[in-house]
Amino acid sequence: MPIDDKQTRQRNDRVTIRTVAAHAGVSVAAVSKVMRNAYGVSEALRAKVTDAIDALGYRPSRAARGLRGRSFTIGVLLIDIRNPFLPEVIAGVNGVLAPSHYQAMIGVSDARVQLETSLIESMIDYKMDGLILVAPRLPAEIIAKFAVQIPIVAVGYHAAGATAFDTVNADDQRGAEIAVEALLACGYRDIEMLSLGEREGHAVSVVRQREIGFRRAMQRGGLGSSAPIGKIPIASPKREEAMRRFLSRKDRPRAVFCWSDLDAITLLSLAREMNVRVPEDLAVIGYDNSSTAALGLVNLASIDQSGRELGQVATRALISRIEGRSAAEHIFQIPSLVSRNSLVRSRDTEQG
Template sequence: MSIEEKKRLKRNDRVTIRTVATHAGVSVAAVSKVMRNAYGVSEALRARVTDAIEVLGYRPSRAARGLRGRSFTIGVLLIDIRNPFLPEVIAGVNGVLAPSHYQAMIGVSDARVQLETSLIESMIDYKMDGLILVAPRLPSDIIAKFAAQIPIVAVGYHDAGATAFDTVNADDQRGAELAVEALLACGYRDIEMLSLGEREGHQVSVVRQREIGFRRAIQRAGLGSSAPITKIPIAPPKREETMRKFLSRKNRPRAVFCWSDLDAITLLSLAMEMGVRVPEDLAVVGYDNSSTAALGLVNLASIDQSGRELGQVATRTLISRIEGRTGAEHIFQMPSLVSRNSLTRSGKAPVA
């Protein structure tokens, strides 16, 4: 930094984008391009601007950016912070945003529609550039109304007909089919699904999509036209009570597919407490392949939908929408099975 620059900074502690441009020897427009990760920026230019930002300690004014029409802030709205799958999604979002100078602001709605609506409205009021909604509970027409005001990408929301906003999903129907196929390959024929109660999921939710895939796989295997699904409440203590009743049933199935690791892990814990051996008495397959599922004491077979990749794809999709894309995109990713001891004691993938 030159002596003249140091004197100027002493007179005015506020480092502006013009200060950065002068220090880097480039135009203000060039600094702006680097900060928003615009296409076509050379590595040399990026390095000069990034070095200047670090040396000067430049922190962009969010308020000023908002007034100019861009705040470089993305809102991420989560429904249920308890789900161990969500940290991977957030890591994917942050991984894409880190080099772009966008920042993520996270809100948690606690699965209440009124709070979800209020948080979205607040994010719009704070001039955020776009929103990533993870498994929203709002109807599609309401999300579309918000999307008329701000770019939106919904993750875990199966509405391929939406035109106002984008969706990024794993193929949840196929994921449920993979779980059933794995159980069938291990010789299990008495298979049931643990899902959420009717009030906790709608037709476009991952819960209902996984139910559709489960029923299809059961019927395709010739195991009956009515695939058995046990619905559990979302809130304790009724959640645990319902699981205990399931485990103590005289006609308990030989194998179970859980809609999420969130409940599959709880089921494993209760099974151990009640003396139900896994997989000898009950084989269990979860969904999400969360980090907890891979722990040695848990060892839960699970469907992997790569939450980190979902977060990355959703973020790139949102940025392209912010940059001017108008046509809706609906992106599907293929899940896969990760076999562990809750499916077969060997932990090896079953042979189809």
């Protein structure tokens, strides 16, 4: 068997598609067909091949696959790994992917545009099959440019006009409205929003969307069109300083809507420290319904946008796009309120 000799010559013991073909006594192409369950494979052939695969413990090389066809990997780009909302999204993605033969690889950009770009490029260079970008910082035109090379779904990124890629979002405008409506229903009138400072002014960001919703709901509630929105810097220690300043203001409002739980929880901590009672002196409502908010010690009312569900929906959208859909989809989920003690103190949890 001169053909077999070629195998024996290999010094490396990696099991390749050729090893399998030789072991099963069929061609390389046949094995490939079985792997990709392509058309034109008899039961007999399939059996022979899968037996050989099992016997040898063959795993196709992802690198080689990527060079030619599918790599069966999708890339997930996370802006930041500390925000407890993001792990939920990942959980959703993994949940949908688990039963399929796709796998997720995650990159963390730490909110740096430079790193974000190079990670996306890497993922393209790896010939990944598709990308899920979670709250990306890049402008829509750049993302559209990448989307020519690879299917992309953006999560937490408002670009309803995009035609080159899909978006999956919680309706952030509506979420903010729900928060305001809840505060109004509790009888609060003197309401302010604490939003994110910095220059991430892109209308695409969830923050700006929440501001829009806040303004609209306030106006609708008859509370002036110039509803006050405070800006909190993102980085310590300026962040804490700004919050302290807010808490010690003479004209501090009666209720506050924070753009994210992360801020709301820090605010709660500082309020306790500065003897501002919540909710008696200040009602607080956050956004994300993170696990920390649910803690008895924290008890923060929050808008739930189910990151897990967003992750699931985004993954399904991406797969359908990988499998051929070309028209852009822009999907919205409706968030909901989770009421807790920071909004109004419930009877059964009177302070112990």
